[in-house]
Amino acid sequence: xxxxxxxxxxxxxxxxxxxxxxxxxxxxxxxxxxxxxxxxxxxxxxxxxxxxxxxxxxxxxxxxxxxxxxxxxxxxxxxxxxxxxxxxxxxxxxxxxxxxxxxxxxxxxxxxxxxxxxxxxxxxxxxxxxxxxxxxxxxxxxxxxxxxxxxxxxxxxxxxxxxxxxxxxxxxxxxxxxxxxxxxxxxxxxxxxxxxxxxxxxxxxxxxxxxxxxxxxxxxxxxxxxxxxxxxxxxxxxxxxxxxxxxxxxxxxxxxxxxxxxxxxxxxxxxxxxxxxxxxxxxxxxxxxxxxxxxxxxxxxxxxxxxxxxxxxxxxxxxxxxxxxxxxxxxxxxxxxxxxxxxxxxxxxxxxxxxxxxxxxxxxxxxxxxxxxxxxxxxxxxxxxxxxxxxxxxxxxxxxxxxxxxxxxxxxxxxxxxxxxxxxxxxxxxxxxxxxxxxxxxxxxxxxxxxxxxxxxxxxxxxxxxxxxxxxxxxxxxxxxxxxxxxxxxxxxxxxxxxxxxxxxxxxxxxxxxxxxxxxxxxxxxxxxxxxxxxxxxxxxxxxxxxxxxxxxxxxxxxxxxxxxxxxxxxxxxxxxxxxxxxxxxxxxxxxxxxxxxx
Amino acid sequence: xxxxxxxxxxxxxxxxxxxxxxxxxxxxxxxxxxxxxxxxxxxxxxxxxxxxxxxxxxxxxxxxxxxxxxxxxxxxxxxxxxxxxxxxxxxxxxxxxxxxxxxxxxxxxxxxxxxxxxxxxxxxxxxxxxxxxxxxxxxxxxxxxxxxxxxxxxxxxxxxxxxxxxxxxxxxxxxxxxxxxxxxxxxxxxxxxx
Numbered sequence: 001x002x003x004x005x006x007x008x009x010x011x012x013x014x015x016x017x018x019x020x021x022x023x024x025x026x027x028x029x030x031x032x033x034x035x036x037x038x039x040x041x042x043x044x045x046x047x048x049x050x051x052x053x054x055x056x057x058x059x060x061x062x063x064x065x066x067x068x069x070x071x072x073x074x075x076x077x078x079x080x081x082x083x084x085x086x087x088x089x090x091x092x093x094x095x096x097x098x099x100x101x102x103x104x105x106x107x108x109x110x111x112x113x114x115x116x117x118x119x120x121x122x123x124x125x126x127x128x129x130x131x132x133x134x135x136x137x138x139x140x141x142x143x144x145x146x147x148x149x150x151x152x153x154x155x156x157x158x159x160x161x162x163x164x165x166x167x168x169x170x171x172x173x174x175x176x177x178x179x180x181x182x183x184x185x186x187x188x189x190x191x192x193x194x195x196x197x198x199x200x201x202x203x204x205x206x207x208x209x210x211x212x213x214x215x216x217x218x219x220x221x222x223x224x225x226x227x228x229x230x231x232x233x234x235x236x237x238x239x240x241x242x243x244x245x246x247x248x249x250x251x252x253x254x255x256x257x258x259x260x261x262x263x264x265x266x267x268x269x270x271x272x273x274x275x276x277x278x279x280x281x282x283x284x285x286x287x288x289x290x291x292x293x294x295x296x297x298x299x300x301x302x303x304x305x306x307x308x309x310x311x312x313x314x315x316x317x318x319x320x321x322x323x324x325x326x327x328x329x330x331x332x333x334x335x336x337x338x339x340x341x342x343x344x345x346x347x348x349x350x351x352x353x354x355x356x357x358x359x360x361x362x363x364x365x366x367x368x369x370x371x372x373x374x375x376x377x378x379x380x381x382x383x384x385x386x387x388x389x390x391x392x393x394x395x396x397x398x399x400x401x402x403x404x405x406x407x408x409x410x411x412x413x414x415x416x417x418x419x420x421x422x423x424x425x426x427x428x429x430x431x432x433x434x435x436x437x438x439x440x441x442x443x444x445x446x447x448x449x450x451x452x453x454x455x456x457x458x459x460x461x462x463x464x465x466x467x468x469x470x471x472x473x474x475x476x477x478x479x480x481x482x483x484x485x486x487x488x489x490x491x492x493x494x495x496x497x498x499x500x501x502x503x504x505x506x507x508x509x510x511x512x513x514x515x516x517x518x519x520x521x522x523x524x525x526x527x528x529x530x531x532x533x534x535x536x537x538x539x540x541x542x543x544x545x546x547x548x549x550x551x552x553x554x555x556x557x558x559x560x561x562x563x564x565x566x567x568x569x570x571x572x573x574x575x576x577x578x579x580x581x582x583x584x585x586x587x588x589x590x591x592x593x594x595x596x597x598x599x
Numbered sequence: 600x601x602x603x604x605x606x607x608x609x610x611x612x613x614x615x616x617x618x619x620x621x622x623x624x625x626x627x628x629x630x631x632x633x634x635x636x637x638x639x640x641x642x643x644x645x646x647x648x649x650x651x652x653x654x655x656x657x658x659x660x661x662x663x664x665x666x667x668x669x670x671x672x673x674x675x676x677x678x679x680x681x682x683x684x685x686x687x688x689x690x691x692x693x694x695x696x697x698x699x700x701x702x703x704x705x706x707x708x709x710x711x712x713x714x715x716x717x718x719x720x721x722x723x724x725x726x727x728x729x730x731x732x733x734x735x736x737x738x739x740x741x742x743x744x745x746x747x748x749x750x751x752x753x754x755x756x757x758x759x760x761x762x763x764x765x766x767x768x769x770x771x772x773x774x775x776x777x778x779x780x781x782x783x784x785x786x787x788x789x790x791x792x793x
Contacts, residue, residue: 004771004775007775008775008776011775046620050616053612053616054609054612054613054616055605055609056609069606070606070609070610073603073606073607073610074609074610074613074614076610077607077610077611077614078610078614081614081618124685124686124687126683126684126685126686127684127685135622135626136618136622136623139621139622139626140614140617140618140621140622143617143621144617172609172613175613179617179621184620184621184625187625188625188628188629191629191633192629192632192633192636192637195629195633195636195637195640195641196636196637196640197640198640198644198657198658199640199641200640200641200642200643201626201629201630201633201634201641202630202633202634202641202642202643203630204642206683206684207643207645207653207656208653209645209646209653209654209655209656210652210653210654211654211655211661211662212654212655212661212663212668212784212787212788212791213661213662213663213664213665213668213787215662215664215679217679219679243662243679246655246659246661246681246682246683247682247683247684248643248645248653248655248656248659248683249643249683249684249686250642250643252626252629252630254629254633254641255625255626255629255630256626258629270686270731271685271686271687272676272686272687272688272730272731272732272733275686275688275729275730275731276686276731276733277658277659277731277733277734277735278643278658278659281640281658282772282776282777283771283772283776283777283778284772284773284776284777286776286777287772287776339723340693342693342694342699343698343699343702343727346699346702346703346706347706347710347718347719347720347721348702348706348720348721348723348726348727349720349721349722349723349740350720351723352722352723352724352738353723354693354723355723355724355727356688356689356691356698356702356727356728357688357689357690357727357728357729357730358727358729358730359729359730359731359734359736360672360724360729360734360736360737360738360778360780361734361736361777361778361780362777362778363777363778366776366777366778367730382730383730384688384730385687385688385689385690385730387688387690387691387692388688388689388690388691388692388693388698389693390693391693391694394692481690481691482690482691482692482694482695483695484694485694486692486693486694486695489692506690506692507687507688507690508690508691508692589692589693589694592694593693593694597694598694598695598696598699599694599695599696
């Protein structure tokens with residue numbers, strides 16, 4: 001934990017603070033169909049043309065039911081679009097490596113995964129996906145799922161800010177404007193910056209390189225059927241083979257990675273994701289990718305404050321998020337810098353920290369920071385392998401997702417997830433003093449609290465239910481890469497990541513089996529839409545309510561008491577729900593590691 | 600019912616139209632601008648020798664085992680390591696006995712390759728597998744230990760080799776970000792070009 005690393009942490013958090021207000025103000029313009037932006041000369045004609053071919057009247061708003069209906073139909077249609085491309089991959093163009101079609105269960109899992117902004121990957125991109133699949137089938141959802149998440153947040157904020165209103169916005173206008181005025185322009189610039197750092201963007205087939213020093217390796221001889229030969233004693237028959245070429249991956253990577261980070265999608269172009277030297281070439285590209293994945297979530301709190309005419313409330317929500325983010329970074333960084341005592345006893349230098357599954361250019365600090373922020377948000381890109389983290393280092397990303405990813409959170413999803421906790425906090429505070437809870441002039445009634453709890457209970461139910469099922473089933477445990485408590489952590493992480501729409505993994509788990517692909521697919525769908533629908537219902541309900549003026553008995557939603565209560569609610573609800581499972585996984589593993597137990 | 604059909608129709612048109620803009624125009628603009636402004640990285644930062652043969656990429660490690668080369672970090676990419684079509688780490692956890700076996704073997708090999716005492720601590724990056732399996736970098740401490748071996752195998756002075764290591768070392772980006780690192784690919788390529 002040296003001075004450079006502290007300085008980088010300060011710079012990162014400082015940059016996040018600085019970007020929050022200007023981006024928050026800009027978001028307000030993007031979400032307001034009548035507002036002007038400096039991109040109007042270019043984007044306005046395209047926006048108008050889009051409304052014309054979609055037959056949308058941008059002046060006409062929708063009630064929450066119409067809004068939700070449009071959102072669900074659009075998600076279903078675009079999901080099927082991706083499924084079709086993945087299943088027909090071998091017949092489609094831009095496939096220089098001649099990859100075959102994906103299996104039914106893998107195509108289902110992948111289509112669901114990208115539609116729900118999860119980007120869980122049961123496949124390795126560089127050996128599975130054609131350029132067309134990467135560029136169209138997957139990238140389209142990197143844009144759509146981000147735009148849909150932001151649209152829901154915008155609608156919810158309108159619901160809070162309005163009173164006695166029947167509508168919460170127009171879904172198509174929201175998605176169109178978010179795409180044209182926010183995601184696309186930022187990505188155009190960001191992608192080029194990434195190329196300048198070393199990221200590829202081309203359509204060449206993979207390059208065959210003649211390696212600098214050919215290597216002789218020992219491989220098992222195979223018979224005509226491709227089966228490995230064994231001798232009379234059952235030992236494999238080996239032969240020497242010289243490896244003299246290396247196949248260098250190519251493709252349209254930068255355009256996909258830019259939106260992957262900005263849209264908190266996180267689905268890697270390659271299997272190693274943001275750890276791959278092409279996909280995250282330098283510490284600078286790493287810094288920008290981390291900032292990209294967190295900036296919109298941070299700016300949305302400013303937007304909330306501005307729309308509800310209570311900027312202090314926006315900053316108070318931001319402060320609670322910031323405190324949790326900082327706590328996570330420090331714990332994860334400390335655990336990884338301390339390293340693994342078992343390995344250090346073997347002779348690994350203590351100074352390096354835990355470097356298994358990490359890249360030298362990032363080291364322990366950038367890896368810990370990335371792991372924390374990618375799970376604060378629902379991004380799920382990884383620049384190091386979380387499976388190989390120390391138990392407490394791995395606990396941080398896992399617990400971050402289990403809070404519901406409300407620590408800045410995914411684009412849109414972070415804010416609407418946090419507002420669940422805000423309503424819950426206001427409700428609890430109201431109960432404590434025995435008054436009807438109010439939130440920004442709206443009475444919080446039984447219907448609203450039911451919707452909030454529904455969204456929360458659904459998440460816990462699918463995560464713990466599926467993990468319990470997998471851990472007592474052969475289909476569940478046969479996919480594990482690690483034994484002992486770490487095996488339970490792998491399963492718990494998978495369903496947590498799916499339901500939380502995060503997409504990062506304890507990646508040793510082999511999830512590309514019919515059972516895992518299918519259960520994770522259901523897990524992701526429930527986690528996404530089981531949350532969005534109750535929240536849009538809440539938005540509709542809040543928009544309809546009358547606004548009551550604040551009185552002396554109103555619990556203030558800004559200031560230290562509110563921040564502390566909100567912080568406590570998030571941590572307590574997360575801990576009460578998941579602590580038993582965490583105790584059996586990473587926590588017990590931590591003590592076993594200190595004792596030197598191996599599995 | 601009419602509403603249902605209208606909404607499906609709208610979603611289909613939206614998916615197709617946005618696909619043209621976001622999955623056609625956008626990547627093509629990035630492609631064009633990238634090829635124009637940054638052709639070397641956009642095409643994989645390829646290392647090409649004097650006779651025009653592609654020998655690898657500056658950013659993707661290859662395996663080196665000979666005494667005359669600097670050795671990269673151990674790799675879990677593919678069955679034999681260093682396979683860019685199969686990137687990834689070992690994904691072995693902190694209490695994995697397989698991981699302990701791997702690290703034990705790596706430490707023994709590193710000490711014997713570099714003539715270290717059997718109790719000498721070894722740099723963490725030298726004996727652990729990277730996240731991508733393609734990490735082209737090693738730590739400065741790791742490179743420093745290997746200098747004597749490479750110099751001896753090539754019949755060069757240690758200072759000469761150290762100078763070359765320095766040329767292929769990058770400090771923290773902008774003086775702050777990330778960690779100092781030595782690029783094994785460009786370093787070994789440069790050694791062969793001497």
